[in-house]
Amino acid sequence: MTSKDRSPFKSVPNPWTTGLPNALRIPEVKSVPSPWTGRPKPTQEEQHYYESSATLIKFLEARIKEWRKAIPKDAEAVVLGILANGTVIDAHHLVAQGHHGIVIEGVLFSPDDSSGASPCMVVAHQANLQLLCYVRQVPKPRRPRVIGFGVVDADESTA
Numbered sequence: 257m258t259s260k261d262r263s264p265f266k267s268v269p270n271p272w273t274t275g276l277p278n279a280l281r282i283p284e285v286k287s288v289p290s291p292w293t294g295r296p297k298p299t300q301e302e303q304h305y306y307e308s309s310a311t312l313i314k315f316l317e318a319r320i321k322e323w324r325k326a327i328p329k330d331a332e333a334v335v336l337g338i339l340a341n342g343t344v345i346d347a348h349h350l351v352a353q354g355h356h357g358i359v360i361e362g363v364l365f366s367p368d369d370s371s372g373a374s375p376c377m378v379v380a381h382q383a384n385l386q387l388l389c390y391v392r393q394v395p396k397p398r399r400p401r402v403i404g405f406g407v408v409d410a411d412e413s414t415a
Contacts, residue, residue, distance in 0.1 A: 278393040283326035285319055309352035309382045310407040316350070316387065317405035323391060331393050332401040336365055337378065338386040345376060347387075349404040356382050361404075 298306065305311060320333045327333065337345040337360040344365035351359040358380055363373035394401075 276390055276392065278395060280327070280331055280391045280393055282389075282391055283323050285322040285326075308355050309358050312382060313350055313352045313358070313405050313407060316389070320389070320403060320405075323389075327391050328393075331391050333403065334390050334392050334401075335403055336388040336390075337362070337380075338388055339378065339380060340384045343378075345378060346373070347403060349406070351404075351406040353379065358382050358385060360385075 316335070320335070323333050335347040335350065337347050337350075337358075339345070345360050345362045346365045347360050347362040349359075349361040351361075353359050359377065360380070361375075361377045363375050366373045
């Protein structure tokens, strides 16, 4: 196949080149404290806990909850999971699995927020995943967006 030939597969839009639709200013959050502020060097056990995917998910959940307090009623928080191969997932549910694993359930990212987006689930090592969080204005009235956060073998919550 030459560069002139079109791929038979529809490519997933890249948010870096398409822009983030209806993106708004990110709220300033000062109330999510670092666990190490004013403390001596962490023990090996504390450092191990801090590096876990469960801690990442818990801090992300806390930050999204703080954002929701500050954003307008016609806006919503969005979490995009960007995989190493460039695939972008609009995350509806993030769960820590094992020490470094993260399960993302959602749909393939579509800049126009189309209802026909492909549902998907990905299990990734946290080192192979980037999370892009932003606030977008909701163009039409609809139910508030809920993003689920969880840790395997623990209670699950939503933000």
